[in-house]
Amino acid sequence: IGGSLASRLDLITGYQPYFVNSFHGSSTPSDSYWESEERTAKEKFKNKRAEAWFNLAERFRKTYEHLEGIKNHDLSELISIPNHAELIMQLSQPTVKYTDGGKLLIESKIDLKKRGLSSPDTADSLVYCFWEENSLAWLDKI
Numbered sequence: 001i002g003g004s005l006a007s008r009l010d011l012i013t014g015y016q017p018y019f020v021n022s023f024h025g026s027s028t029p030s031d032s033y034w035e036s037e038e039r040t041a042k043e044k045f046k047n048k049r050a051e052a053w054f055n056l057a058e059r060f061r062k063t064y065e066h067l068e069g070i071k072n073h074d075l076s077e078l079i080s081i082p083n084h085a086e087l088i089m090q091l092s093q094p095t096v097k098y099t100d101g102g103k104l105l106i107e108s109k110i111d112l113k114k115r116g117l118s119s120p121d122t123a124d125s126l127v128y129c130f131w132e133e134n135s136l137a138w139l140d141k142i
Helices: 003-013 048-067 085-092 109-114 121-129 132-141
Strands: 096-098 104-106
Touching: 048 104, 048 121, 085 121
Parallel strands: none
Antiparallel strands: 096 104
């Protein structure tokens, strides 16, 4: 995602004054290790999209814990979003499913459509922006 857009912008502007990082949701999860569960992301998630959505959900959980005084978390682990009705709605629409092997999977856009819901493009944008590989990858380009 984003590769064809970046190519098109190159044609129009002749250069990219910004960093574009692709995100392939159906690709393999990262090599990260979930200490609290004693398993890897590859054991926990079906694909990178599920891992990315779950990572964002963890930010929201940590923010809640921090604000309610339940547990202190580093501010870099927290999130604050605007009061944007469409974004909030889309973040709450996809359901979590499990594969036969017990891996987490986020409801597909096809399944959302079957339920009469639109693709959560705005929520996906937020999820992908906070994907850890994307958030730090630009440092390598400097």
